[in-house]
Amino acid sequence: MIVALALIGVVVVGTVWLRTGRSETQSSSADRPPDPGSESPPVDPRQSFATPYRNIRPEVKYVGDAACATCHDVIAQTYHQHPMGRSAEWVRPGAAVDHAAGAHSSFDTSGYRLSVVHKGDRVWHQVGLAGGDEDAPTYAVRADLAIGSGSRGRSYVTFDRGAAWQSPVSWFGQRDRWDVSPGFDLAKEIRRPVVARCLACHTNQPEPIPDSLNRYREPVLATQASIGCERCHGPGELHVKERERGDRPAVDTSIVNPVRLPTDLRADVCRQCHLQGAVQVARRGLHAGEYRPGLPWEQFVSTFLWHPELTQAHKSVGQFEQMEASRCFAGSGGQLNCTSCHDPHAKPTPAAADAYFRGRCNTCHDSRGCSLPAPARAEKNDSCVICHMPRRDSSNVAHVAVTDHRIMRRPDTGDARTKVLAAGQTPLVAYRPGPHAASAAERERDLAIALGDECARSGAPPGLWAFVEARLDRALDLWPADAPTWITRSRVRAARGDGPRAVEAARNAVAIKPDSEVALIQLAGAAIAADDYESAARAAERLITLNPSSADHRLTRATAYFSLKDWAKAEENCRAVLAIQPVRPNARFMLAVCVHKRGDAAGGKRELDLALRLTPSSEVRATLSKWYAQLTR
């Protein structure tokens, strides 16, 4: 039954009547209340990092691409043809692309019908029942922002009261058609919160509200949507002012030119978006959006990769990890960089690409060149890239390198990995620390958070739990007022069945950051699991005030009231969920029970029928019917 519950995403509801016999871990000494005390405050590299560049300081303002175009017109023109210069677009009349055109714009999948339609002069995405069942509920949202130039694909974002939500329909450029957004399981979710990292990599200057899940300062992306000059050069205010006034410095320290940076800081400019890794953890007291070109990226964000034995299974291997594994990189003493081959301002046309990249390879390989005889190379137009950096056609998923950046002598001969970790190995490993790495203690804290979250999500052998818990404890000894560590501490305790202390840890996080949505979500979830429904309802209350467009927060409150058998309030909250997301079988099911409990058996049955129609899996449907009978007996 738990399995079936998980299938429709109502595990929390399941705990109401299904005791799962959780094992209690022995409880240790009570947590200290968070007291910053003598804790060392986090360092802000924008204030403290030694560099000649003056535009890394937090007070220097961003001005937008239009301000650069007046003097750098050629670069501005080519850059805006590059996929990065077209990385996002508002879906509005006059957009460069018709965002509803293309094949497969209405299709049935896993029991649902998804469609992309014009309504007036705007584009809407809809989710209803497969087969075009007209009177079943439909989820319809306006597509506000397109993410992706389309070379690989586009995803769509809707803004509702400052919160960003991803649509379940995406455009797949290489397949030339619409389809379900990558990673979506429609039976569980038909939209996802668009977290700050997502927009930070794909748009120019999103301004996330601190500690929120997916809320942004409005107007969102006021200057421009697409990634702009200043993401690689830093804020332009000083430079524009000084150049406009006619300054001609021998060395211009008002703006960062990446080519003048030391190798590692130069790579960091690209790493901020091209090194995704498996998990990223914001450094203590900082967030990714505070990074500026010229500063060390590793002082803002710690990146963790899957252990090499596991990479094939997870496939999340990007250009950086691959390039740094190449012989060219090692053999050149780390001189090989993204810009050894890529002009960040312009992409070669397909016709010019072979010659362009050959020229790039030959900056190093002129003397020590290819050992394959020339006639054999001529067969492939002497395209170094075709033979040494082949494309993997199978992959249509963004964020996985398609072009093999390992620059192999011969094409990959297969996968020799064991996919099994030896004792003492951890599933996540830190991306190699650079010259500006934080202290060992800070890095241990980041690893503890990364591993703790991963283990809480997918489980762990006993030795790994102990490893993680020891590091979390150590981090909390050093920095008792670090809310993110408390949140992970709570997740780990919850996963290990220590409900009451999971609540305690989440409470500490909320005490430190009363408006942190992530902390409040953890508190509500932990409280429900520990049967503390009043606390859960209070946390949900706060969450709804902070983020009123979230159906999830309302479902959490519905679940709390449902568990308290307050059927009237539970019903009200289920209806609020369904007003935002009419296609949400678990909320519909809970509503059915509430309606029945409030004395309307026929109404309850009607809602149950709807919930069943919205549930594609026959197995889950059978389970729901059985429960309904039990719950309404």
Ligand code: HEC
């Ligand atoms: C008023 C004219 C003007 C404006 C506006 C302007 N620049 Fe410049 N910029 C110059 C001049 C002149 C140079 C020096 C010659 C050159 O490299 O073109 C320069 C140089 C640069 C350099 C190279 C610096 C170096 O040390 O090599 C970068 C990078 C740069 N600008 C970026 C920008 C960006 C980004 C913007 C918009 C935020 C911008 N510029 C706006 C005039 C301007």
Ligand code: HEC
């Ligand atoms: C602000 C985030 C960001 C930064 C900084 C950034 N990139 Fe990108 N880059 C992207 C995104 C997002 C895409 C995908 C754009 C699209 O197609 O929508 C991309 C695409 C690319 C592409 C593929 C273009 C194609 O052929 O489709 C190359 C090459 C590239 N970036 C190189 C670089 C290099 C080199 C640097 C550093 C000098 C860099 N990027 C810095 C976000 C970034």
Ligand code: HEC
């Ligand atoms: C760490 C930075 C990063 C994050 C976070 C990230 N992306 Fe990307 N994304 C990229 C880069 C870089 C590319 C370019 C292709 C590549 O490198 O594989 C890309 C490619 C894409 C593409 C294909 C664009 C094209 O080239 O046509 C889409 C669509 C996309 N991402 C959507 C998303 C969405 C939606 C999210 C968040 C929910 C997200 N990405 C999170 C960096 C990121």
Ligand code: HEC
């Ligand atoms: C994806 C990162 C990225 C973006 C976006 C970007 N640049 Fe650059 N820019 C670079 C890098 C890297 C260099 C150094 C190139 C080199 O010499 O290897 C550079 C160099 C420059 C220079 C020095 C002169 C030259 O031609 O090398 C100027 C000027 C400049 N950029 C202006 C701009 C302007 C204006 C924009 C926006 C329209 C822009 N850049 C967008 C990465 C970027």
Ligand code: HEC
């Ligand atoms: C920054 C300089 C640099 C650039 C640019 C560069 N390489 Fe290399 N590459 C090297 C060096 C140095 C070695 C030798 C490594 C060794 O001998 O251990 C190497 C080795 C190789 C090898 C042998 C790999 C092996 O496993 O034996 C191949 C193949 C290769 N490069 C192809 C390319 C291609 C194709 C390009 C362009 C797409 C390219 N390289 C660009 C520096 C570079």
Ligand code: HEC
């Ligand atoms: C030795 C040359 C070389 C180096 C170094 C290199 N690339 Fe590429 N990259 C290519 C080639 C060739 C392609 C395929 C042709 C194209 O898309 O234009 C490519 C494609 C890409 C793409 C498009 C997605 C894909 O996988 O096809 C992105 C994004 C990208 N590179 C980013 C980077 C980043 C970031 C770095 C630095 C970590 C980097 N590249 C280093 C040669 C290189």
Ligand code: HEC
């Ligand atoms: C038709 C496919 C093909 C093309 C095109 C090609 N190569 Fe190769 N290259 C090979 C093969 C196969 C080998 C390995 C030969 C061997 O093992 O003896 C090789 C070997 C190499 C090596 C290792 C040389 C050594 O002495 O160890 C380098 C470096 C290299 N290629 C670079 C390049 C560059 C640069 C280009 C473009 C100018 C290029 N290759 C074009 C297939 C190709």
